[in-house]
Amino acid sequence: MFAGYLGKTLDSITLSPSLLFYATGTVLIARLLQALTWRWWFHPFASVPGPRLAAVSSLWQIWQDVFRDGDTARAIDKLHQEHNTDIIRISPNHVHIKDPDFYFKLRFDKDPDFYSKLGVPHSILSADTKSARAMRSKASAIVAPRDWGVAAHSQRGEEINLFHTIRTISTDIICNLCFGFAPGFVKRPEDASQLFNVLDMCLEGLWFTVHIPYLAEYLNRLPKWLLKILLPGLTYFKNQSGEWVDETLRNSRNSSVEDRKTTIMDALNPSPNQNIGTADRDWLIDQANTFVFAGVDTTSTMLMYTFHKVLSSREIHSRLQHELRNANISIQEGYDWKAVRDLPYLTAVIKEGLRLSAVIPGRLPRTVPAGGVEYKETFLPGTVVSSTIYSMHHNSTIFPDPDIFSPDRWLAENSVELERYNVAFSKGKRSCIGMK
Numbered sequence: 370m371f372a373g374y375l376g377k378t379l380d381s382i383t384l385s386p387s388l389l390f391y392a393t394g395t396v397l398i399a400r401l402l403q404a405l406t407w408r409w410w411f412h413p414f415a416s417v418p419g420p421r422l423a424a425v426s427s428l429w430q431i432w433q434d435v436f437r438d439g440d441t442a443r444a445i446d447k448l449h450q451e452h453n454t455d456i457i458r459i460s461p462n463h464v465h466i467k468d469p470d471f472y473f474k475l476r477f478d479k480d481p482d483f484y485s486k487l488g489v490p491h492s493i494l495s496a497d498t499k500s501a502r503a504m505r506s507k508a509s510a511i512v513a514p515r516d517w518g519v520a521a522h523s524q525r526g527e528e529i530n531l532f533h534t535i536r537t538i539s540t541d542i543i544c545n546l547c548f549g550f551a552p553g554f555v556k557r558p559e560d561a562s563q564l565f566n567v568l569d570m571c572l573e574g575l576w577f578t579v580h581i582p583y584l585a586e587y588l589n590r591l592p593k594w595l596l597k598i599l600l601p602g603l604t605y606f607k608n609q610s611g612e613w614v615d616e617t618l619r620n621s622r623n624s625s626v627e628d629r630k631t632t633i634m635d636a637l638n639p640s641p642n643q644n645i646g647t648a649d650r651d652w653l654i655d656q657a658n659t660f661v662f663a664g665v666d667t668t669s670t671m672l673m674y675t676f677h678k679v680l681s682s683r684e685i686h687s688r689l690q691h692e693l694r695n696a697n698i699s700i701q702e703g704y705d706w707k708a709v710r711d712l713p714y715l716t717a718v719i720k721e722g723l724r725l726s727a728v729i730p731g732r733l734p735r736t737v738p739a740g741g742v743e744y745k746e747t748f749l750p751g752t753v754v755s756s757t758i759y760s761m762h763h764n765s766t767i768f769p770d771p772d773i774f775s776p777d778r779w780l781a782e783n784s785v786e787l788e789r790y791n792v793a794f795s796k797g798k799r800s801c802i803g804m805k
């Protein structure tokens with residue numbers, strides 16, 4: 370009887386456009402309310418403190434990343450202080466944990482959702498743990514400390530743009546590692562300007578692209594002519610890396626098998642003994658972009674920051690100068706890098722520069738394995754968890770007066786223990802390859 374009544378009622382309803390509009394709207398609002406209610410009251414992170422906006426949406430992260438110039442790590446640290454807790458909810462399925470002991474347990478896999486949006490889907494940086502392991506062992510065999518024989522060509526008293534100069538040195542060294550030759554930016558710094566503008570643009574754009582699903586993937590699939598119109602800088606970067614990769618492959622075809630293993634591109638080349646196909650060439654260009662991107666600005670920013678700190682403190686400057694003079698080390702005449710590496714005060718200055726320069730300010734998200742893990746009273750199911758380097762390096766229990774640049778903390782009695790908390794290069798299976 371009820372079915373008959375319902376059938377008649379439905380027959381009498383005519384499906385007008387306005388009815389369709391209201392019905393769709395009602396369903397969408399109901400779905401939204403359901404999602405908000407779940408995230409707010411019933412989600413496993415419902416009791417984890419954090420901004421309300423972060424509990425129900427990704428808007429808090431978007432606000433920090435895009436509109437506050439990616440200053441998210443500092444904002445997260447502030448939240449920990451405000452809520453006086455080691456665990457903070459920074460988006461519906463993502464918590465940030467400040468506890469140093471948890472950092473060392475954070476050996477989970479990279480969050481594919483985040484890393485796939487960085488625009489280099491096939492690169493070592495975005496690869497899953499298993500594929501990355503094979504690439505890492507090949508590439509890290511090439512990265513070793515050595516004398517690169519590059520020195521800035523500046524005369525005494527001549528003004529230079531220090532950051533630009535450091536960047537040219539870093540690029541020449543990274544290119545030597547990757548391709549076996551340097552573009553010669555140290556001698557012709559003006560040639561590097563376009564590449565550096567593109568690196569700046571990519572870095573700024575990154576905070577935006579990580580929030581737009583599939584954007585990086587679509588950009589990668591666009592025809593080359595369209596990408597050139599839409600993003601000329603990115604096209605320039607890809608073409609430049611493409612030329613470098615081609616030259617490496619040409620050089621290795623003309624050299625012996627033993628010599629080929631001396632560059633990262635040769636070590637990673639998936640088809641070393643034959644002419645490389647388009648897919649493998651594109652794959653290598655992705656790796657090349659990653660190494661240039663990961664190696665150049667990290668090193669340059671850290672060095673620039675450290676130079677600034679040394680030059681702003683008369684005491685640190687004169688102690689460093691004294692140590693270098695006593696060791697008879699002068700950059701003008703060339704020097705023994707092994708002797709430089711062992712200088713205690715210089716090493717302490719570099720460690721302090723690494724601690725405070727925060728060159729990787731992001732959250733480095735990891736996925737909790739299926740089955741979940743416990744963190745104190747909170748159960749973390751297969752969600753996302755991160756611990757920023759910034760939080761570790763600004764922990765005042767480990768580093769008293771954390772904002773003060775004090776190389777002496779690395780020379781104190783507890784300095785060996787302190788070393789454990791120097792995580793500038795991250796730790797574990799996905800730590801930095803350039804660390805050596």
Ligand code: HEM
Nearest residue numbers: 493494663664667668671729733793794795799801802803
């Ligand atoms: C001061 C300099 C540097 C710092 C502070 C630094 C820091 C880091 C950090 C924190 C990570 C981990 C990122 C993550 O978990 O997503 C990383 C990864 C990486 N770094 Fe560096 N880096 C530096 C220089 C370099 C250099 C010179 C190279 C190239 C020779 C390099 C190549 C890489 C690569 C390829 C990865 C990805 C490793 C993987 O995913 O398994 N980095 N770096």
